[in-house]
Amino acid sequence: xxVFAELIIIGEEILIGQIxxxxxxxxxxxxxxxxxxxxxxxxxxxxxxxIKRAIKLAEERANIILITGGLGPTRDDITKQTLAExxxxxxxxxxxxxxxxxxxxxxxAFSMNPLNRKQALVPxxxxxxxxxxxxxxxxxxxxxxxxxxxxxxxxxxxKSIMEDLVLPFLxxxxxxxxxxxxTLIIQGFTESTLSLVLEEWEKSLPHDIKLAYLxxxxxxxxxxxxxxxxxxxxxxxxxxxxxxxxxxxxxxIVSYEEEGIEKVVGELLKNEGMTLASAESCxxxxxxxxxxxxxxxxxxxxGSVVAYSNEIKHNVLNVSMDSLIKYxxxxxxxVEEMAIGCLQLLKTDYVVATSGIAGPGGGTSEKPVxxxxxxxxxxxxxxxxxxxxxxLRSSNIQQATLTALNMLREMILETAKI
Amino acid sequence: xxVFAELIIIGEEILIGQIxxxxxxxxxxxxxxxxxxxxxxxxxxxxxxxIKRAIKLAEERANIILITGGLGPTRDDITKQTLAExxxxxxxxxxxxxxxxxxxxxxxAFSMNPLNRKQALVPxxxxxxxxxxxxxxxxxxxxxxxxxxxxxxxxxxxKSIMEDLVLPFLxxxxxxxxxxxxTLIIQGFTESTLSLVLEEWEKSLPHDIKLAYLxxxxxxxxxxxxxxxxxxxxxxxxxxxxxxxxxxxxxxIVSYEEEGIEKVVGELLKNEGMTLASAESCxxxxxxxxxxxxxxxxxxxxGSVVAYSNEIKHNVLNVSMDSLIKYxxxxxxxVEEMAIGCLQLLKTDYVVATSGIAGPGGGTSEKPVxxxxxxxxxxxxxxxxxxxxxxLRSSNIQQATLTALNMLREMILETAKI
Numbered sequence: 001x002x003v004f005a006e007l008i009i010i011g012e013e014i015l016i017g018q019i020x021x022x023x024x025x026x027x028x029x030x031x032x033x034x035x036x037x038x039x040x041x042x043x044x045x046x047x048x049x050x051i052k053r054a055i056k057l058a059e060e061r062a063n064i065i066l067i068t069g070g071l072g073p074t075r076d077d078i079t080k081q082t083l084a085e086x087x088x089x090x091x092x093x094x095x096x097x098x099x100x101x102x103x104x105x106x107x108x109a110f111s112m113n114p115l116n117r118k119q120a121l122v123p124x125x126x127x128x129x130x131x132x133x134x135x136x137x138x139x140x141x142x143x144x145x146x147x148x149x150x151x152x153x154x155x156x157x158x159k160s161i162m163e164d165l166v167l168p169f170l171x172x173x174x175x176x177x178x179x180x181x182x183t184l185i186i187q188g189f190t191e192s193t194l195s196l197v198l199e200e201w202e203k204s205l206p207h208d209i210k211l212a213y214l215x216x217x218x219x220x221x222x223x224x225x226x227x228x229x230x231x232x233x234x235x236x237x238x239x240x241x242x243x244x245x246x247x248x249x250x251x252x253i254v255s256y257e258e259e260g261i262e263k264v265v266g267e268l269l270k271n272e273g274m275t276l277a278s279a280e281s282c283x284x285x286x287x288x289x290x291x292x293x294x295x296x297x298x299x300x301x302x303g304s305v306v307a308y309s310n311e312i313k314h315n316v317l318n319v320s321m322d323s324l325i326k327y328x329x330x331x332x333x334x335v336e337e338m339a340i341g342c343l344q345l346l347k348t349d350y351v352v353a354t355s356g357i358a359g360p361g362g363g364t365s366e367k368p369v370x371x372x373x374x375x376x377x378x379x380x381x382x383x384x385x386x387x388x389x390x391x392l393r394s395s396n397i398q399q400a401t402l403t404a405l406n407m408l409r410e411m412i413l414e415t416a417k418i
Numbered sequence: 419x420x421v422f423a424e425l426i427i428i429g430e431e432i433l434i435g436q437i438x439x440x441x442x443x444x445x446x447x448x449x450x451x452x453x454x455x456x457x458x459x460x461x462x463x464x465x466x467x468x469i470k471r472a473i474k475l476a477e478e479r480a481n482i483i484l485i486t487g488g489l490g491p492t493r494d495d496i497t498k499q500t501l502a503e504x505x506x507x508x509x510x511x512x513x514x515x516x517x518x519x520x521x522x523x524x525x526x527a528f529s530m531n532p533l534n535r536k537q538a539l540v541p542x543x544x545x546x547x548x549x550x551x552x553x554x555x556x557x558x559x560x561x562x563x564x565x566x567x568x569x570x571x572x573x574x575x576x577k578s579i580m581e582d583l584v585l586p587f588l589x590x591x592x593x594x595x596x597x598x599x600x601t602l603i604i605q606g607f608t609e610s611t612l613s614l615v616l617e618e619w620e621k622s623l624p625h626d627i628k629l630a631y632l633x634x635x636x637x638x639x640x641x642x643x644x645x646x647x648x649x650x651x652x653x654x655x656x657x658x659x660x661x662x663x664x665x666x667x668x669x670x671i672v673s674y675e676e677e678g679i680e681k682v683v684g685e686l687l688k689n690e691g692m693t694l695a696s697a698e699s700c701x702x703x704x705x706x707x708x709x710x711x712x713x714x715x716x717x718x719x720x721g722s723v724v725a726y727s728n729e730i731k732h733n734v735l736n737v738s739m740d741s742l743i744k745y746x747x748x749x750x751x752x753v754e755e756m757a758i759g760c761l762q763l764l765k766t767d768y769v770v771a772t773s774g775i776a777g778p779g780g781g782t783s784e785k786p787v788x789x790x791x792x793x794x795x796x797x798x799x800x801x802x803x804x805x806x807x808x809x810l811r812s813s814n815i816q817q818a819t820l821t822a823l824n825m826l827r828e829m830i831l832e833t834a835k836i
Contacts, residue, residue, distance in 0.1 A: 017456075029435030043442070
């Protein structure tokens with residue numbers, strides 16, 4: 001039987017767009033791991049009536065209601081008061097909570113003020129949940145077989161209450177199935193072309209496997225989800241379907257473990273003992289930035305020449321003026337000369353090079369915004385490819401970056417095969 | 419009269435904790451700017467009944483219901499069919515939408531496949547909203563004075579539909595009070611040091627002005643909010659408080675208009691007719707990437723040498739082997755030699771150079787992770803500064819990037835003064 005939870009996030013700062021809600025994603029992930037599905041997340045204002053209405057609706061749909069936010073010393077203790085009203089009770093001072101607040105404050109060399117003391121007040125019929133990192137306790141209620149938990153919104157306080165107290169409690173109370181997600185990273189396809197290629201495979205999927213396409217510029221996350229009681233059987237069932245994918249899209253699967261291309265390429269280079277540099281025009285350093293976001297990348301990444309002007313393409317990368325004039329900076333000839341010049345200058349095993357019109361300006365009818373040439377080169381080998389991307393600068397830069405690294409991945413794999 | 423909107427986010431990937439919902443914060447911000455408040459955000463699964471229930475509840479509480487996600491060519495997308503059912507109508511092929519899909523595909527040199535064609539189907543009684551950046555159109559419905567809008571979940575597609583079509587429509591349809599947010603970008607302070615310096619100013623703020631500190635690595639957004647009926651008066655009231663800030667933190671205000679340092683520095687360089695290059699070690703190309711994220715940056719940005727290895731610092735930037743051995747790569751001498759070498763090689767008016775230990779590896783007791791040297795140089799002038807950042811790689815890279823550009827901003831302003 002599926003067990004459902006709903007999250008209620010109390011936060012004016014989220015409703016005015018001041019901060020992102022990152023708590024929900026973390027909570028959802030943790031619940032999934034113990035087999036509990038999140039059916040809805042509701043972000044509401046810190047208004048008592050609004051909160052009560054949200055709880056009422058949530059309890060009609062789910063067995064577990066987790067509430068974050070609206071607790072704390074400086075603001076109105078709106079959540080606590082509201083919960084006392086919702087469960088028809090009053091606030092009483094809890095001696096254990098008071099003690100833990102005293103302990104926490106004395107560790108930080110603070111003395112207790114009246115606002116701190118007020119935090120030891122909790123609704124009479126709740127189980128207080130001790131907060132190791134803050135003065136606002138969590139609270140757990142049970143009613144008609146349903147569980148309600150209220151926690152502070154500060155992420156590390158909420159996380160420690162969840163890990164230490166809430167998750168173990170929910171795990172023992174509900175007999176939930178396992179939920180397994182497997183996410184593959186696919187490059188080289190648009191969403192619609194991928195889904196056409198995978199049509200037969202998708203149709204033949206067992207009915208209990210759910211499939212989702214999650215596209216972003218330059219890549220697609222393909223997610224398979226299954227749930228049930230036998231962990232090993234579920235794993236095997238998903239694995240069997242993923243195995244069938246490889247012959248259909250042999251070159252497009254960048255990762256079976258949701259690792260980005262920068263990680264995958266880094267591992268390949270490390271394993272082969274090879275080094276990389278980039279010669280970047282339209283990507284403006286974005287390939288180098290992505291590669292060096294990985295700790296330890298200095299082991300295989302030597303550097304980059306961002307040649308944004310023709311002058312630097314010529315002076316530093318040794319691209320011939322003739323080629324620049326005759327073919328233009330966005331051309332096969334120039335991108336290949338950039339790659340070769342960089343290979344010679346930075347003396348690495350591989351180079352990726354890009355030259356394109358990222359936009360919004362610079363397009364012509366012959367070479368519209370989005371036109372991009374990418375080369376991957378190693379000693380004695382060079383592969384170049386022209387792409388027509390879109391008209392959005394940031395998306396073009398990201399696509400070119402991911403595509404260049406994917407061309408590199410393919411070249412490394414080809415070379416390793418020989 | 420307050421005008422309320424509710425957001426319904428359709429996204430299994432959010433409910434399982436795979437991605438953060440960043441769309442909501444952006445939408446909330448934009449609605450606030452035209453005086454519309456968000457009263458609730460509901461994230462639901464891509465299940466037709468669940469979506470319909472969420473819309474029904476939302477329309478009881480708000481006048482505007484904005485829905486994102488669940489559109490797209492693949493079969494896991496369900497929103498369109500659900501909306502047709504909700505509004506008691508059928509899907510019909512819209513010729514204008516079909517045309518815009520054809521245009522978009524032909525620009526990218528794709529041909530139309532059956533899945534693309536299916537995207538031209540929209541509920542009969544809606545106004546289709548053209549999507550410049552993708553094949554899934556937005557849809558607008560009106561019923562009993564309420565407005566319902568469905569948009570794709572891909573952020574840049576959603577944003578362009580909102581900006582071009584939805585926000586202007588809502589602004590003209592609803593007579594909402596003004597909500598004015600003014601956000602300043604501050605660099606060179608931590609949150610707590612800034613709040614101490616601004617203590618008196620903050621205390622003297624009128625009660626109807628709300629203040630928020632929004633820190634992120636390397637910068638702080640300082641946000642003032644006010645709402646009311648008279649736009650000019652509100653603007654003036656906020657402006658008067660902002661004027662008082664400048665004498666308190668004269669060099670720290672990067673922008674009064676929430677423009678990032680990359681935009682501000684770009685404008686300065688353009689106005690002065692000056693050019694820039696970067697010589698990057700620990701930032702790994704991130705300065706170049708940030709600068710070139712601005713359209714038209716090729717006017718003042720020539721390029722970058724990302725010298726991740728000592729070899730390249732020596733071979734390309736002409737850093738002496740002696741200095742590398744004697745002082746180490748993370749030192750004043752080396753970062754200055756990098757800056758000067760880059761100035762000579764790329765022949766620009768300004769260069770920023772970075773060398774630091776981004777982590778997690780590479781730290782020593784003498785130079786722990788986070789140690790970073792930054793230089794800014796122009797012909798005949800060089801300023802270098804050592805910073806001790808934290809132990810988180812991504813945050814160190816971001817701080818070094820923003821700090822380097824802020825040092826450049828100060829040097830340009832100093833030079834322009836003379």
